[in-house]
Amino acid sequence: MLIWLLLVPVLAAVLMPVAEGWRRDGSRWLSLVALGLQALLLLPLGSDGGTWWLESRTDWLPLLGIGWHLGLDGLSYLLLWLTVALGIVSVLISWREIRQRVAFFHCNLLLSVAGIVGVFLALDLFLFFVFWELMLIPMVLLIAIWGHDNRHYAATKFFIFTQASSLLMLIAILGLAFAHRAQTGVISFDRDDLLQLQLSPVLAHWLMLGFFVAFAVKLPMVPLHTWLPDAHTEAPTAGSVMLAAILLKTGAYGLLRFSLPLFPEASAAFAPVAMTLGVLGILYGAKLAFAQHDMKRLVAYTSVSHMGFVLLGIYALNGMALQGAVMQMLAHGFSTAALFIVVGMLYERWHTRDLRQLGGLWTRLPRLSGFTMLFALASLGLPGLANFVAEFLILAGAFQRTWPLTAVAALGLVGAALYSLLLVQRSLWGAAKPAAGAPDCSRREWLVLGALALALVWFGLHPQPVLELVREPLLRVLDAPLAHSGVELSSSWLSLRGRGL
Amino acid sequence: MGAWLAWIPLLPLLSSLTLLLLGRRLDERGAALFGVGSVALAALLSLVAILLFVVSDGTAWGGQALSWFSALGLEVGFSLYFDGLTAVMVGVITGVGLLIHLYSVAYMSGDDGFARFFAYLNLFVAMMLILVLAGDFLLLYLGWEGVGLCSFLLIGFWYRVPENGYAARKAFVVTRVGDVALALGLLILVQQFGTLLIQDSVGQAQLLWADSDWPFWVALLLLGGAVGKSAQLPLQTWLPDAMAGPTPVSALIHAATMVTAGVYLIARTQGIFLLAPDVLQLVQLVGGLTLFLAACSALVQQDLKRILAYSTISQIGYMFFALGAGAFSAAVFHLMTHAFFKALLFLAAGQVILSLHHEQDIRRMGGLLRPMPFSALCFAIGCAALAALPFTSGFYSKDAILLQAYAHGGAGIAWWLALAGAGVTALYSLRLFVRLFLGECHTAPTPDNRWPMRWPLALLCLLALFGALIPQPLSDVFVSVPAGEQHVSWAVHLAVLLMPWLGLALGLWLLLRGEDLRRRFAGGILARVWRTGWGFDALYNALLVQPLSLLARLNRRDLLDLPVGFLAWLSRTCHQGLSRLQNGRLRQYVAGIVWGALLVLAVVL
Amino acid sequence: MTGLFYFTMLIALLAALQVVRGLNAVHALLHLIVTLLALSLLFFLLGAPFAAALQVIVYAGAIMVLMVFVIMMLNQGDAAVEQERAWLDVASWRVPGLLCGLLLLELGYLLLAPADGGRVRAVDAAAVGRTLFGPYLLLVELASMLLLAALVGAWHLVRPLKNRREGTSDD
Amino acid sequence: MDAAGLKALTPLLLLALCAVGTMLLAGFRRNGRLAFYSYQGGLLLALLSLTWALPERSLEVTPLLRMDAFFGYFAVLFILSAMAIGLMAAGHFRRGGGRARVEESYVLLAICLLGALVLAGAQHFAALFIGLELMSVASFVLVAYPCGGRPVEDGVQGNSLEAGLKYLLLSSAASAFLLFGIGCIYLDTGSLAFAPLPPATTLSLPGLALLLIGVAFKLALVPFHFWSPDIYEGAPTPVAALVATLSKTALFAAVLRYVWYGALLELPGLATAVAVLAALSMLIGNLLALRQRHIKRLLAYSSIAHLGYLLVVLLAVGHAGLAIDAAAVYVLAYSVTTLGAFALVGCVCEAGAEADYRLEVFGGLLWRAPCLGASLILVLLSLAGIPLTLGFIGKFYIFAAGVEAGLWWLLGVLVVGSAIGLYYYLRIVLIMLGPAPEAGGIGGRRWLVYGLALLLVLLGVYPLPVLSWLPVL
């Protein structure tokens, strides 16, 4: 069952040339079919009360304790849906944008999806690492082949940043495996086995850092974020969507699935630093977004800001904040993807993304402008839209750990208002600048944008399904630190009560 | 009970969505039907609700219609709460809102964004209703930000003019600063009580927080939110600029309803504020300062709507002053009367502006009494109420504020400011009326005889005059603040009574001396400072906006990218240097071996 | 005996220096042969008559003759000597001399660790032969392969030259 | 030498026979094809003979060689590599037309392989030395091998001659260092066998240092690496492949065995020296390749870095149980990948009349020849150590050995080096995605490339067959 989730896109990718030969849009349809199939596979799944809804385990390299161990729980289920949904969106928005090497494009897209699905399912650390690296290669190709002018630079930067950081994670993974051998006599890369480890604090600290760096680069965390604006800006729209909506989530997912449960004490001790970095990211990302002229770059920096919230939420280490973080992953997936799509559509029509050359779009493209407005509002965290629930929960959770940082983080909301409204004001409002007329949303575009808008509103007003879905997995994440942790949270320097408030 | 209450905000909300989605397909009549009809229905429902509430002896209704979300440690629902305060607010919002909607049909006809306008306006009404009906802080916050959004959209309604966009953004961002404070306040409540139900948390606060710092912080943060939304010091700067929106918007949002949300918030959380007397003092001081400073600014403005905007700030300052002084019901009372007469003034001003082809500078006005008698009448009534002349609604509310405040706290600085402010209010009211309707006619107006616009005005005139008679079921809402020790002497009564007249007399005296107030003040430094709103804009510009934008400009390329670039440069340089060593010379290569041998031996040594 | 030993060493070193410094290839080669012969004497003194004999016969005999042959073949005359003089200016000695001096110092430091002066024990030809064709038989075979490789290679490398000189393109 | 030893020696004897036989065959009848079959047949026989010749348990055949699983693994790897090189050579040398003399190349290749096998089994310095020199002398000639697209009259091409001379002179100097080192050790211990050093060593340490210098040169470790790009560039492509794979990996195998038997890196100074060389190689090798425009030179620099990675394993020997396995796997990955790379170079760069080794030649390859392009991507990913390729398995093992031995700083350098390496591997991919050159043809033995690429992926996805066969030592 789980293997099919992986195999479907891979098979479709392999069949791409055949589809291309069948008819002109064959590869596009095949991609849609494959992703639809995945959705169908996901649809009937549900919890049976255990830790994993589905689990499969097969030997791979038994002499190294490496197995093909996949597992699905609420968290992965949610992210798989996100992946599939945004995958479909990516195919749809590339319908007209990608005209060259269409089959290869979709091949890469699907392979990337497969890699990401693997990341969300893998429970063997070796396997996880394999998928972690694999999802990047097609993504690099997407940027490098179909990107904009500076694509080679962006692709290289992206590649080196992510690969180099993941090597650190590899070291940490191996460290864990050998620690397991030292304690039990057998080497194992299985998450279940490694969870039982008792690590010395120093070792745990360094290994945790290895994981953290890899995930933080992907997240991205300031100051390791600098690959992101370039990659997002230069990628084709579908690439930006995949990057922003899904790929960044793998970092947060990794933290939740591996970093926190495997190193509860070390993570708890590290939390103040991580939270500080998260807050830094929120503000710094907002500040940079505010300064940009290039719309796509602006949106890219908003990602930095939003993912800063995720980092803050994750390391707040309480249920509310974790749920908020997951919610933010989802909301950011939708809102930022939507903004990238809008920018892509504008670029398709006007061949510029420079805010100085845009303006008054509302007059020309009222529908598209309306969508832009809505997505910008989601980005600034307007209540009623999904981002708000997420950000509020994160702040509420983080506040219980540390009030000064949370107060500073809350300033990010002002920053969000600044850049979002600047985007609206400079592109939508003002005198209508581009002279040439262009068609408003086509039906396909309407469908995509409408679906995303609906998702944002729906999850803004009814986030409960998401919160329910991830409640159990997150509680398990949380159990670990509470069960093992000897660190007295309230005595940390960030504590609210400690300040005699 | 109460599930049907949800329909009060839902009706305008649905209408708004309809208009947003289908607005382009509807003609003006259709759009107006949706826009006005939904509000009318909401008003009707509200009326029913209020009547039922009064009939049921004023017990508060609370109910949770639906769950919003329940996270680990926090449960939030779309819960509604209806008590006397809500009743007053709902009444004002739907009542005044309905009148303004009616007025707008005529005012906005012909604008190509007609449907959009009503969509936004309906959305605003919905959000405002959510704000006041909310039984949960987070729902209140939703409305709170929602009205901010609508304010933003409506200020920037005529989006083609860049200044409007700027004003809209400024309004949103400045109020967002307050919102953040409010949000932080809510976070404390979450942390402490694990709930955001308003009544629960306020109740728990009173139970648990007798001797603690918490009320101080929570109240302070709530005040921050209130100050932002209600344009009080120090976040008042956005409101004068917000006048860029269409005049009915100014009337509804920036005079009658939204800007009083702060007052509502403080009144709603009275329980917490009472635990924090320091903050209450601060509220009073903020109110007093704001009302006086804004009144002075109103005195010297040249733009009709800006005068009214500063006047609004000033009047809300009275409300804050009252809240701070413990005169909660007086504040709410003034909130209501102010909604009536300020809406009247704005709408009448709108009529004037429309007649003068969107002329707003009062220096180009004058002598409009004859061509526009109806507007003049409206203005006269509105100004009278604003100046708190006897037997107008404003008179009662302002009297109540000043006297109750005196009774509670005696004559502090704030009280004296409030008293002086009453005089200044009268003065600028007189100036406004005189500049508009007396003297020479500078611009020929088109007649103001559009009846659809007159009906609402007429009704508002009545309300401005007799609105004080509307009873307010507030007795159960507010904990009665222990009456002050101060005996309110007859001298105080007299002073309060006479102050507006004093202002009027001063004005008349100046008028009779033939000296225009403008000329009197025009050149003075004081006037210039007043006209620019006491220089707050310049201050913020220099302290915040400029540094921020400078920072943004300087760091557009992301300084943190430099180390990465440096590493790349370093690699390239190393590569070039090393490549140069690879020069193809055999003997150099041998030398390389020898160097290597030296190195290895040295390491081994 | 010991004196002779050190004396021979000295000769070997001096001759080696002459090889390195020499301008005329043939002279240098003669100096090289002197070095080789001196070494041969040293081997003999060290009780390795077999090695000494081989040194004389194979090295100084066969290999050097090969070199003499080639040098004669490429005979460049006096011009070459002038050329060498130009190439070997003082400056070109500095860095290599310094480097090798340093290396020698390091080596000396490392190698002059206190070691017991061992008594030299003679290993005669018979012993060497027994060893070579006993346990090291494989080595000998492999050495033959080495020579085969050199033979095939040298022949193959030089063949085109021969062809060209003879004007025939193929054999 | 008894019968069992003789039986165990069969592959070596077969190879020697193959060399002599091919030479004799060429003497009787000059035919390139015949020589090719003779060569490949001999190799195949040797490979097959391994299946029965290899003793069950580790067997000492004369003091020189030890036939064990370690030998078996590397012997198979080397013979297969040599077969692949033979295939490449057949394609390459034939480009000269009928006049080119290719027969000798097979003789020399066979001798080279013989040396490699001797090294794989060497447990004695004499074997180490003779194996090494067998390979060296044969490759001197092969590097300068007269052949190629020019008239035979010209003989050795300029670059080849230059490369051959450089290789010869530098290699001889390095051999002298190596010998001096061995001499010192011999002087100290009185034995040439691989064995732990006596506790009170005086001369062995400098001896080992000198030995290390010689070895480092042959392995082209920084700062003894100068020769390698020139040799790679000048040598005919198959020979470059030979120098890149066989002559390095074989020596590495022998050194590995010595280090392992002798537990040498317990000596602190020596371990430091090796670590320094490893770090320098990883960093400088990758830096040198960074913007290199010549594919063969780039591969040379890249292999410098890869040998640096391998040294990490060497350091882990004795501290990590995985070390020998890691070395074996990495050598396999490195060989297959490098051979693939050179086969690709043969296909793409030498298709035209004039060989063109600029990277631009790869422009648009993915669109011109999708399968070759995909193979190139695979090879590059394998070089970069990205999962699902054999290169990743190799790198994974290196990391594992490093972690197990706690070589944290070297691992850090490894990460940095790999990060730099990613740049130029990706750069080739990007060039390949870009515009095609004006004159770009495709030729040569494509199926060799495909085969190697397939091997990369297959073993990358499911390396169990290799891993479970690893010499359990």
Next chain:
Amino acid sequence: MTEIPVEHGLLFAAALFCIGLVGVLVRRNLVFMLMSLELMLNATAFVFVLGGALHGNADGQVMFVMILTLAAAEVAVGLALVVHLYHRHRSLDADRLDVMKG
């Protein structure tokens, strides 16, 4: 027989080795370089013979034979290449071998 300190023998070998190395470094004439290489090889050969003499076993001399073989092979191939070079350039200048670089 003779009794000499090992250090002195080694020192002699090292000196001879270094002289040869200097030769390789300094000379531009390839023939001289080859000769210098021979010096280096001889130095190592001396070490082996010395070792054999000290330990009284034949391994040292066996290695000497091997070195001899190597020297022969090297000189043969090297001279073949040198002759080639001379035919190409009419010069034995090692510094002309710098076409490949970078």
